[in-house]
Amino acid sequence: MVLRPSLYAVSTSVGSGKTRAAIEYIASPEVSTQNFIYVAPTIRLVNQTADNLRKRLDAAYGSAARNLHLIHSESRHNDDLPTSAETLAVINEAIGNIGKIVIVTTKTFLTILPEIAKKHQWRVIMDEAFAPVEFLNFYLGNKVMEGLSYFKEAFTVDRDDNNRILPAEGKAGRVREIASGNIKRSGQRYKGLQPFAAAVANPAVRCELVLTSKVKAILDSDGDDTQGYPALAVDNQAESVMLIASYVTPEHFQGFDEAIFMSALFEHTMLYHLWTRVFGIRFMSHPRFSKGRLRDIHREQGKYVAIGHLLHPDDRSSKYNLSRNIFTGAPDEREPGQRVIDKMVSISSQYFEGVPYLLQVNNGYDYEEGSSLLPPNGVRIPTLSHGLNEFQDCNHVAALAITNPIPQEAEWIMARTGLSFEETQMAYRIHTTYQAVGRSSIRKATPSDDMKVFLASGYQEAWMLHQRFVGSQWLGQVGDMPSLRQLSAEGREGGLIMDLASLILEHLGSLPADTDSISSRALKAKLAPECKGRTWSSAAALAGQNCWEWTKAGQSFIRRDQCDPSSGEVALAA
Template identity: 25%
Template sequence: MARQGRKVLFAQPSRRLIAQTISQEIEPLSPSYPVMPIHGDVSDNVVQTLVEHFQAPPMGGEIVFATHAALLLLPYIEKAGDWLLIVDEVPTVDVFQELVLPETHSILTDSLELVPTGAAYGDLVARDRGDLDRIARNDHQDQVFELFAGFAHRVLSEHWSVHALQSSYESLMRGEKANGRLTTYSLLRPSIFEPFAATIIASACMEDTMLYRLWTAQGVEMVPMTGPISKSLRYQKHENGDRIVIGYFSDEDWSKTQRDRMVEIDGETVCVRDRLVPLISEVMGGQVFAWMGNKDLPDDLFGHLKGAVRLPNSPHGLNDFQHLHQVAVLSALNPPPAHFSFMTANGISPEDLRTSHYRTAVYQAVMRISIRDPQNQDPKLVVVMDRATADWLADLFPGSQVMAVDGLGAVMRKGRPGRPRAHKDGADRVRAHRLRQRELWLAELAGINGSDVVPAGYGDFISSRDISDASQDSCNANTSIRTFRYNNFGTAFSNKHTSRPELALDLDDDEAFIDLLQSLHGEVAQSKEDNILLSPAHFDPDLPGTETSRGLANITHVRGIWMDNDGGDLTHKEFARLFPYLRIVVWNTYSSKPDLPRWRAFLPTSHAMSVAVHRCIMAQIEQVLRNAGYRSKSDIEKLKAQGKSNKAWRCHGFDVSKFNSSSLFYAPCRAAHPEGSFFVDYADPKRSALDLHSWLENCILDLRPEPEPEPAKPVEPPATTTSVPSLHDTCSASLRAIAEKLREAQAGKDQQQREVRIAKAIETWRLTPRGSGHTAFFQLAAALKRAGLNDNDIEWRLREAAYAGHSPKDRRNEIRGIMRSLNRVGRF
């Protein structure tokens, strides 16, 4: 291509590999080609040198070499469409970075804003691009800015999305020194390659890489190379697998924690890491071998062995070790647990993440020795740390053997034969399932709330028929509980034995419902059972095909999240901290005491939801708690019974049986203990109702596909009205009191709306131009009639309004005729 006058940008992982490629593969060619390596060995400012080169390149074809790091830092490339990009090995597309900044975070956070998305994470965006750009460029080589430069670049770049855990970020902003960490997660977008004429990515195990998994999940199509390039590969699959033995030490996944733990062997307590050195030396049988380990391991780890050759931590493509036939990989390259959680929220399973970060790096180390040469027939020995990695390697080398290594010797077993790898189909299946599940949830939301809440692109999933928002209380002889759009907050029951709903909790908005809860909190109950019960669910007791009256099958919709905390390690203050952007209302239970507080929580939601959506939201809340180290009492007991114990586990105290949509909760009241009562509304300006669409679009659950998932079907809106028998005779006095409050609230609302309509009608009349008074005066009367005024009030208002007209006498003379017309027509 260079010979034909083309411009080629060649990106490789390291400067060492670039030097090898140029010296061993480019320079020996005849004729020679214009080659320009631009990296830290030849430039003090690599990015600036690259930008300047692209702005004024020499005439004719050339090959420019740069590292992956430099490629990802380029702000732009002049005339990128003239360049072919070749990327040797996949670059890092997911970056986890944690900065401990309890005192100095303002250097960054003053220029940042967190936009919450879903249950746990938010998008970090630039509020002040100028300051961040100064940090990213770091023109004066400030050492503090050097720590922040990569992060600042990613925030500013259109090719990166940067995220943070909501609770952690808000703790940092509040100045909580104990949690003073800026923990960020960045994902590279495929748009970085769009400007180029074409992009070729060369990689082994491509379908196991994070780039492939993330980008194909986003709909990017990667086309395998064909033709001369593909045919000239050294091999299409690995041969001589029967010459390879793969040893492993542990049945558990390898990590630094496991490497550094203390174990007892032959009555002596030793560190696993120290025990590995003599074991590996013994297994290698005195032969020269290559090894790779984390940076915290010293170069002389096998110092007493002259035959131990350390591999660089980024050994991709290097040919310097092909004379060796044995290799040991001690590296523990797993991301931290927080990154596992974040990637799970993005559809990447922990196993896939472990493979892309750790196992593919093990493969690169293994491929530095003579296994790289398909003509080499010498026996090879590969030692890895865990069984799962050994089995994964065995898949790549058909005929290889796997052995378990212990302190007493080796036990041989036949490795699994190589089998066709189908990761692409699996990734597509997971992506399709997540999309299908999300569409079904959103369709259910739209079916319940009406077509006006359907996000763009989901209109085909629901009927456009509106749903009535009318409702009535049920303490009368003509009881009905009607489906709503926004103003139904569930149902009330006299006691837990009441099988049919007695009162629909219909209020204007979240504020009105929270006001009701607070007013109920002032009530004194003689016992817990003396109180009424509330449910966020709306039940249809006569739903066809159901055998229950308030079971899950009877629920038409749920509004808001209710949770019951029976006492644990989680305080309601900490619970609110974990969800810093949610409105959360908490109050004491009847049995709460100052030294043992028990509490309930209400979280308003943006819309009503189905049982399935409610289940998903509750699971995400529980996942956030689990990620923060809180588990249910039953989970902790179950894990302890299995012999697993962790001192970091804390009990959140929530009654998980109440996570069910049909659960009933005792209404707020004063605690039996005089000092055990409290009512706290976490409602600072950053907090708002739980946005159901955002939580579904950014679901943090690890959604695994069913074997044959059913396609999402259109969801019809529920029936406008569901009738229940009159409960006038059995309705409790407490419910009657609440019903009266609801009626009073509705009456106040009606009066307020009536006054607004009247004022608007009179204002319109006063702005009537001259010559239009006759028609406008009648329209005023009709508007007053629609506002609900009786005849006397209408006539009084008309006489008063006549004085504001251009012809007051004519208007007064028209009043009697207008009143007759109103009564004759009846409605307007």
């Protein structure tokens, strides 16, 4: 279905003054009786905007300032109502254009969007493009057919409509009850289905099953534990997961007097790609947000910016790589100080020695405020830091957070939208790396000519920034981070060497007691004829060092009792 709602896009550089322009628009006399819903992704950002808007309204209208409602979980006025219910009541009780302003978070707005009654009375400003796709994991458990049957007690998969997930026949009421969280009505049994029911029951959201080969086999085997996927019948099978893509559609944005989407590099966001490519949406320019009203930070600040990366150019930035052991390359290192991310933070803090810098890392690495791991000159900023002004006194940034999609998520996005792998990665970087550098002094209302250094985790993120900031200086790799790819290769070779050494020792231990020596070449021909010479030599040396009965002497293994202990020479038999 191709929709043609009247949607506006404001796409600019980070720190260009989009939110200030939105505040000026809302406070302008010509729209003083117009109702507005202002939407932002975080409580911190809606609080910040509400404070700035109140000051602007007070300056414009004095004691007759317009009716402003800031509603979120920490500011509710009615404790008996959930945040979404209170927000919906405030919006739907408005009669005509009365100049009401409601400020809410993106999560709350998307929850109530289908239930807003008189949309034509409202203009909506979406500050920062929300990520339209959320991926949910449904764990089938070890007995996958039992897990699938449990899922099908509430849902069905329409294989003819991009594997869309819908309430099972006759189960729409059950899905709504589960979605509401009313366990007494839906039953404790269905508590595990609540997040999926909430997505499926929301008319503004479409849910689709990501059809991997394994999930396809599971669905094809429904009703027969052995057909098409024999392992399904094994009780101790590794746990299986169904990945569900839940995404917001543009349908319910129709009917508003205006719907304005403001975002840095909006045309590169996932929202733009999904809605234009899948739904045929065309965004228009808004006259109140023309280029003349907004700053071009890329050109204004580019000559004052230097950009580098921390990972070796061989390596892509990913949570997998950042969690590896810095010395061996082994995955999933848990010990602080031993991880790649710790090395990256150390390089950053040394590079900015004595100077404050903004540090953005993923949650879970223990770099929270007050943590002993947080460097003295590091100022922690949120992973999703859109629009925040409180950090703009810092010139420098180490943007080390990663929000890349996992392979199955990326494959679904590329298949659904036709995006390339790099375009998909770019859409995710917009929400982390690019937004992180936008928290620095480049966003000051009075332009700063201080030199600024932005360090990104990987080459790709750093190069993206370098291309955006016109005239910026390219630093290349900063620090001495080794190639993780090379470390892994060495680690694999090290494992092979240890395996070969064990094999040599086992063979030496099986030789008859009257065998006093054997050449290394003969052993190689017998045990590992295809092995590379260097790897074999390392394994042979390791075996000789770790055997109490045999030692390596020259090109042969000799029993230790055949060595002359006083000279260290081998006493060869005549």
